[in-house]
Amino acid sequence: MTAESPDESEVAALRARVASLESQEKPRRHRVRSFFAVVLIVLAALLTPLAVVASWSRAQVTDTNRFVSTLAPLSSDPAVQGAVANRATNAIMEQLPVSDLLNEVAPPDRPALNAALGRIGPALTDGLTGFVHDQVLNVVQSDAFAGIWENILRNAHATFTKVLTGQGGGAVQVKGDTVTLDLAPVITQVKDRLVANGVGLAAKIPEVHTDFVLVQSDAVKKAQTGLRLLDVAGLWVPVLAVLCAVGGILLAVHHRRATVGAALGMAFAAVLLGIGLTVFRALYLDKLPADVDQAAAMAVYDTMVRYLRAAVRMLLALGIVIALAAWLTGSGRRAGWVRQLWQAGLGAVRRAAEGIGMRLGPVGRFVHRRKAWLGWGAVLVAAIVLLTWGYPTAVVVLWIAVVLLAVLAVLEFLDTPPEEPVAPSDGTGGGDGKAGPA
Structure with missing residues (x-):
């Protein structure tokens, strides 16, 4: 065995040194990325309540129908x-005034009425x-x-x-x-x-x-x-909040974990806004003058902020849906078990349908080849529907999620892998049970 030359030993040592430096540099870069990702996600959460209030203010100022629908229920309170x-x-x-009614009485009758008025006037x-x-x-x-x-x-x-x-x-x-x-x-x-x-x-x-x-x-x-500023910022603050969340997710080392954190963080911030509305309601009513009708003031306040509360519930539902979707598509053991259960259940339904004569044919094979693209396309359509919905509520978010889940279930049902080729017969009558050629 030949001895290693000095040059070769130096090269090996240099490679080991480079590998060691790279192993040290990689965690450092990850820490920097993670730090800025956390900063962006926290900023998105902090901007969420401001974005909700700004959007509400802008809608009340620019949309007459929205303004009317906000206060219209007061007519029946x-x-x-x-x-x-x-x-x-x-x-x-x-x-x-009652005294003006005397002008409607004939002059001869006024003295008697004046005398009686002192007693029955009140x-x-x-x-x-x-x-x-x-x-x-x-x-x-x-x-x-x-x-x-x-x-x-x-x-x-x-x-x-x-x-x-x-x-x-x-x-x-x-x-x-x-x-x-x-x-x-x-x-x-x-x-x-x-x-x-x-x-x-x-x-x-x-x-x-x-x-x-x-x-x-x-x-x-x-x-x-504040409302003047919110009116100006009504369009851009929500956009900035979303951009911060997306930037934090893209910058993070673990994208799915960051998605779960951003979704839940923004939902939690919206919940804090809802709590703040309730606390401010008590403070507002407590500071009203004594001659103000408390019940009417309470009804006016609750009516004026009801769309703010609806936005809070919508963001809470949206945050939970996004966080749950990101978790289910992750590599965790429990998430994998849920996916396997989903696929196994729909696969059993598909096999049962095939057992009664249903054949998917080229449709099933097409879905098998393009299932990922079709699934992301359905997600994109759901996102577009949500973004273009005038004033989405929590019910709208949940229905969109249910419809999207149904579409993904249909894709999983239609996903038919191509049939494996049958092994050629050896002519001995085995394999497929048929006799070989004569």
């Missing part, structure tokens, strides 16, 4: 109906107030009130953006720490009813503009600045 009736009654009674005022209140309540509890309320909201939306600038104007007014809605159309309807019921003096009531408080908080002025 008993607390809001009662608050509207009380506010409209007070406004009408300011224009319809009762007469209460009676007239009760009558007017009943007329207002009949309006706000009628089927027609929903249409009146919707018209108020549509007219208000034309000036709703002024809330963001603090200028007010039109049907929506911003006065200090209060955002109000003009009830003039409701009072007009009540005035017509009073005239029809014999209160002719109501015809002389001028056009009355009175306010129904939507929001009253010392945070309104602060929120105006």
Whole structure:
């Protein structure tokens, strides 16, 4: 055996040194990649609540139908109906004092009426107030009130953006720490009813503009600045959050683990937003003035944020679906067991169908060759449907997931591997049980 030359020994030592350096450099690069991947995923999670609120704000400002659908349910809320009736009654009674009714009485009868009025005036005022209140309540509890309320909201939306600038104007007014809605159309309807019921003096009531408080908080002025920023960022913050999540996943060493982490992290951040909405609700109601109807204020708040809460539930469902899908396609033992169970179950169904004469033929062989492409195509179509859906909810996400799962099940059912070639007969009558050629 020849001795190794000095040059060869040096080359071997150099190779060993290079291999050692490479083994040290690879974990270092992985640590750097993992660090930045975690930073991007955490940033995506932090941006998620802001993205939800920004999208909600932008939708309320730019989409009239969305604005109307947000506040339309208030027309059927008993607390809001009662608050509207009380506010409209007070406004009408300011224009319809009992003393003005004396002008409708003939002069000879006035002295006696004046003497009696000192004793029965309060009762007469209460009676007239009760009558007017009943007329207002009949309006706000009628089927027609929903249409009146919707018209108020549509007219208000034309000036709703002024809330963001603090200028007010039109049907929506911003006065200090209060955002109000003009009830003039409701009072007009009540005035017509009073005239029809014999209160002719109501015809002389001028056009009355009175306010129904939507929001009253010392945070309104602060929120105006925030809402202006959110309105501008309503389109780009969600995009930035998604890009951060995708960038973190692509940069991570283990893509599937990063996908699970990003999906669950963003879902958890959305849940924190939902908790924040509940906590802020209690703080908001606690700081309202004593003369504000708590039940009506509660109904207004819950109605205004209901689409925010729907977005929270949607993101929670979407995060769980994506995390579950990433986990099931991973290399874990439990995930592999679930996939094997899935394939075995659908394979048994396919074999049972073939046993009763069903033959997939070229369709099954085509699916076998292109199953991966077809599966990713179905995922892409599901993603496009979700992204182009106007305002997806948790139910929409779950239905899309169910339909996608059904499509993948059909692909697995149709997946028919090509038949193995039959071994040629040796002419002895064995193999396929047929006699060989003579």
